[in-house]
Amino acid sequence: MGVQNGSVWQFGTLAKGEKNLITDVPGVKVGHCTLQSGAVQTGVTAILPHGGNCFLEKCPAAAHVINGFGKSAGLVQVQELGTLETPIVLTNTLSVGTALTALVRHMLEGNPDIGTTTGTVNPVVMECNDGRLNDIRGLHVQETHVFAALDAAAEEFEEGAVGAGTGMCCYGHKGGIGSASRCVTLGEKTYTVGALVLSNFGALADLMIAGDPVGRRLAAEKEAPDRGSIIVILATDLPLSHRQLSRLARRAQNGIARTGTITGNGSGEIVLAFSTANCIPHYPAEHTLAVEILHEDYMDHAFRAAVEAVEESIVSSLLHAKTNEATEQKIRALSDSLK
C-alpha cells in the first residue's frame, strides 16, 4: 500500500516472538496454496495447531463471533465441546463446501476409526469474500488445493496476497494474510500468543496505523463502503481453558478496532482461539484428566498480547500484500461501482 514499510510504528509494548508470526507458538504451522491467473485470484491457507494427529489429540479452543455476517463452518461444535480436532482451513466464501469436503477426506485418511468405530469429525473452515478481485462465482478452489495448503504447512510462511489472502482487500488496498506474535513471561516461563488474520475489511478513510489516522490523508472523497470481513486465528501455548480462550478471542475486537474500523454491517468478523497446552485425548485412559490452567489473575498478559498481535497482523497484511497496476485499478474502480 502507499505507506512506508520502514516506519517506526509501534504496536504496543510487549516483546515480539522470534519470527513475529503465529508459528512462534511451538508446533503451529501454516501453509498456502495460491490460485492466481487472470480473473482467478483466490486460494487456501491452512493452519495446523500441532504436529500430531489433531483428531486424537484435540486442542482446547473457542470461537467468538464479533459480527456474524459470515459463513464459517465448524464453530458450533468448537463452542460445545471446547476443542479443535482438525487443522483450520481458510478460503473464499463460496468455496467453504469444497474445503470442508477436502478436510473431511484429509481426516478420514489419517483416522480409519472416524465414521466406523467412533463418531464423525468436525472440520473447521473459515472464509472471507474475495469477490471484488476474484471470479468467486467460478468456484475455482478444488480439493487438491486444500491438500496442497495442508501439505505446504511450515513454520515459515508468506504474508500478504497469498493463499486465502490472494484476492482480499483491506482498507481500500490489497489485504490478505498477516501475522504477528507476542511473548508473555510468567515467573520463569515464557509463553507466546500468536495471531494470524485474513483481512478483507475496512474503508480507507477509517484506517489508523498505530494511532496515526493515515486513512484520512489517503482517502478519496468518494469511497467504497466498509464491506468484507476479517478472520482472526489466535494460538497460544498458555494453558488456557475453553472459557479463557473465549475471553481471549473477544480481545481481538480491540486489536481490530485499533486499526480504525467501525465493524461494518457486512463484515464477517470471526475469531478462533486455541491453546496447544492440555490437549485432550480422543480415547481417554482414565475417567478424568489432569490439567494445568492459568489462574484468571494473569489473563491480562494474554489479553494484551492478543490485542497487540491482532493489530499488528492487520497492518502486516496490508504491508505485505504485493499488488500491481491492474489490481490497483480494480480496487479504485470499486469506489464508483459498488452500490
Place this chain on the structure above:
Amino acid sequence: MGVQNGSVWQFGTLAKGEKNLITDVPGVKVGHCTLQSGAVQTGVTAILPHGGNCFLEKCPAAAHVINGFGKSAGLVQVQELGTLETPIVLTNTLSVGTALTALVRHMLEGNPDIGTTTGTVNPVVMECNDGRLNDIRGLHVQETHVFAALDAAAEEFEEGAVGAGTGMCCYGHKGGIGSASRCVTLGEKTYTVGALVLSNFGALADLMIAGDPVGRRLAAEKEAPDRGSIIVILATDLPLSHRQLSRLARRAQNGIARTGTITGNGSGEIVLAFSTANCIPHYPAEHTLAVEILHEDYMDHAFRAAVEAVEESIVSSLLHAKTNEATEQKIRALSDSLK
C-alpha cells in the same frame, strides 16, 4: 418399530393442520433424494421456506443449539442477521461440504448478482451422522442428489427412512424424517406451526410415547448408548421476529424431552425456526420496513404448538421408518459393537 401405529396416542391438545405436516404452513415445501443400495443408506432432504426467490425475499429466522455436538453450517449468519436466504438442506454429517457447494450453485444460478454486484449467500445445511447404517466414509452424496431433492420439493412428502433420513436410527429403531403441525387461532385468524425432524438419537430404554414409557418394556438389558443427533425445523406463518423465533426454537427441547431422551453428550441437537410472514427484501425500496409482529402475550400459543408438533414429529419418524431384517440386525448388533 415394534409398536402399533393405530394407537390412540395423543400429543397435546391443539388442532392439527390439514396434512399434519410442516407443509401445512402455506408456501413450505419438502423434497427428498434417497440413496439406498447395499452399504449406501443415505440421502438429502430439502425444505423450501416459500415459493419465491429466498435470496431476494428472506425469511425471518433463528437458530438454537440445544447440544452443539454437530456440524451444521450457516447458523452464524442466521443468528446475526435474523434471516434465512436459501432453502435448508439436510444430509449426513460428512456430506455437509458437498451439500453446501450444491446449494451455492443452486443459488448462483437463480441470482446473477450474488458475488458480482451484491455480496455472497449464506447456505444452510444441517446434518446427522448415519454412519451406523450407511457407509458414511464413502461420501456418496453428490451435488446432483442435492439438486434432485430441491427439485422434488412439494407439499406432499414421505416421512421415515427417506431422503436425509434414510440411514438414521432413533431410540434403537429406524428413525429419519418425521413431521407434524398444529393450528393457532388468534381472533379471527388461524396460523400454523409446523415441525420437521431428522431423528437419529436416543436409547431405546428411555423412549416415551405420549407419556407411556414403552422403551422400558422393549429395551434389552444391554443397549447402545444414546448417540446420534436430531435436527428440528420449525416453520410458521405467525408474524414472529428473530427474537421470538429464537424463543420458539428453544421449546423444541421440551418436545424432544417428552420422548424420553436425556440429550446425550454426543447428540447434535440443533433447531432452525423461520417465519413466512414479514419477508425482508434483499433490495429495500425504503430505509425502513413496515412489519407486523405478534405481541409477546400471545407467544404461549406458538410455544404449545411447537412442543406438540416436535414431540409428534419424532414419534412419526419412528412409525414411518420402514425397515427390513438386515437393517434390524444391524441396529441390534450396535448394542454389542459400539464402545
Place this chain on the structure above:
Amino acid sequence: MGVQNGSVWQFGTLAKGEKNLITDVPGVKVGHCTLQSGAVQTGVTAILPHGGNCFLEKCPAAAHVINGFGKSAGLVQVQELGTLETPIVLTNTLSVGTALTALVRHMLEGNPDIGTTTGTVNPVVMECNDGRLNDIRGLHVQETHVFAALDAAAEEFEEGAVGAGTGMCCYGHKGGIGSASRCVTLGEKTYTVGALVLSNFGALADLMIAGDPVGRRLAAEKEAPDRGSIIVILATDLPLSHRQLSRLARRAQNGIARTGTITGNGSGEIVLAFSTANCIPHYPAEHTLAVEILHEDYMDHAFRAAVEAVEESIVSSLLHAKTNEATEQKIRALSDSLK
C-alpha cells in the same frame, strides 16, 4: 396436592443419594427463613456450596437461561469467570434487591479485603414471583431474614412451602422447594449430582408425573395460564469445568419438560450449576492451577443424573407443599381472576 405420596412413581433408573436431597453432595447446605402471616406468604432460602469461605475458595459454576422472563442477579459474572463466590440466595422477585444487600453485608463481614485491598464480590440471588399468594408489593423480606436463612443452613432441610417456596404455586397447586439427588459411579469412585428447585410454574392440565398425565384428569375446564417460573440449582462433586457445568445446566430443561410444561412465555426458568471439586483460590499461590477434569465421554452419566433429579425435585416440591383451605381457594380463584 390431590395425588398419593406413597406412589410407586419412578423417576429414572439411577441410584438416589442417601437423603435424596441436594445436600447429598458433600459440603452443600440449605437453610430457610419462612415468613407466613396473613397476606405475607414469602421467605428466603440459602444454598451454601461448601463449608468454607466461598469468596476465598470459589466453586466452578455456570448459569443457563431456559427462558429469561426473570430477575435473577449475579449471572453475568458467573458466566464470565466461571465461578460462584457467595452462597446462592432464593427469594421473591421484588425482594432481590434486599437479598443482594444482605448477601453483600454477609460477605463483607467475612472478608475484610473486599472493597479495600481486593475487588468487590458477586452476590447471586435468584427468584420467582409469589405474588399470587403473597403480598409481594409489601416488600416484606428484610435483610435479617436473609441472615437467618444463611444461619439455618444445614444438611437436613424441609421441602415444600418453606423459605423462598412459601408462596409459590406449581401446576395449579402449592409449589415451592423440592430436592433430589442421584449417584454416578465411575470406576471405583461414586459421585453425586443433586438438584434443588424453587417451583412456581405450570398449568395443571399439562402436569405429568413420571409419564402419567395426571393433569388432564385433575384440571378444570377453565384454568389459569402457565405463569410463574422455576429456579433450578444443580450441585455436584464431579470434577466439571465451567463449560461442562453449562452443558449440565442445559439438561435441566429435559427434567422440567418431563413434568409436562411447555415453558410458558412468562416463566423465568433459570439454572445455576456448580461443582465442589477444583475450587479456585482467590489468592493464587502460583500462576497456574493443577485441576482434574472429567473426560467428555463420561458426561452422559452426569446428564442422566441431572435430568432425573430435576424431574423428581419438581414433583417433590408439589408433594411436600402443605396447604390449607384458604390457600387452595386462592389458587382456585386465580383461574377466573387472572387475565
Place this chain on the structure above:
Amino acid sequence: MGVQNGSVWQFGTLAKGEKNLITDVPGVKVGHCTLQSGAVQTGVTAILPHGGNCFLEKCPAAAHVINGFGKSAGLVQVQELGTLETPIVLTNTLSVGTALTALVRHMLEGNPDIGTTTGTVNPVVMECNDGRLNDIRGLHVQETHVFAALDAAAEEFEEGAVGAGTGMCCYGHKGGIGSASRCVTLGEKTYTVGALVLSNFGALADLMIAGDPVGRRLAAEKEAPDRGSIIVILATDLPLSHRQLSRLARRAQNGIARTGTITGNGSGEIVLAFSTANCIPHYPAEHTLAVEILHEDYMDHAFRAAVEAVEESIVSSLLHAKTNEATEQKIRALSDSLK
C-alpha cells in the same frame, strides 16, 4: 486531567447532536444524586428512556456483555423479551441491591397493577466499583438517593465526577459520567444516536485520545493495573429491533478500544442499548403490533454513530471530571498499593 480541553481532537466525522449529549435523543433524560463527603465519594445516576410510563410503554432494548466481570442486574430479561421497562439506574457495585429496591418502589408507586393484576417488573441497575476513592464497604447509597436521581432527570445534566461517576477512576485519572451524540440522516429524516458512559477503567499508559497516545507520555514507570469497569448506555430514535440494538451495542467495544484499553480481566464492560421508536404496550390492543424497522443495509450509519459517540463520551468523562489534590494523591498512591 492534565490535558487540554480546548484541543482540536476529532472523534470521527459525523455531525454531533445539538447538546452533544445522550439527551439529544428526544425524550431521554438524565439525573444525578452525588454523595461527596470525606471518605464517601459515590452516587447515583438515572437515565429515563422517555417521558411516559416505561412499564406501560416498553422500549425495544438489548444488552451486550463485553467483559462480564460485573454485577449489573436486569439484563437477563432484557435479552429474553427485548424490552426495557424501567429507567436505568447506575451506582457503585455494592449498592446495586439498594438501587434495585428503590427502583422497584418507584415502579410500584406508578403502577398499582404490578404484583397484583399483572406480573412483576424488571428493574435495570448497572454499576462500577468506586472502591478506590469511595468507602464502598460503607454502603452509603440509600433509597432516597435513587429517588433523588430519578427526580432530577432532565435534558441538561452534568458530566464528570457526579452521580454514579463521583468516585470513579479512568486511565489513572478521575473518570465518571461522559456523554456525546451523533446525527444519522436517512433520506429526509435525521435520527440521533446518543451515548452515556460510566467510566472507571484503563491504565494510563494505554490512553489514546483521537489516536494520540497521550498515555505513553503521561504514564509513570510503575502503574496500577487496568482494573475497574465501564458501563455504556446507547439511546437512539432510529427504529431498531432488539436484534439490531444488540448489534449496535457490540460496536461500543470499538469505541472503547479506540481509547487504548485492552479490556482488562477485571473490567466489567457492559452495554445497554435502547430505542425510543416502536415502544411496546404492556397491554396490547390487538394480537399483533404494526412496527417500522430499519433495513439492515443502513445499519452502518448507526454503527458509526455509536462508535464515535462512545469514544468521545469516554474522553468527555475524563475532561469533565473535576478533581482536587487529595483525590489526585489517592489515585497516585494506588500505583504502589494495589497488588
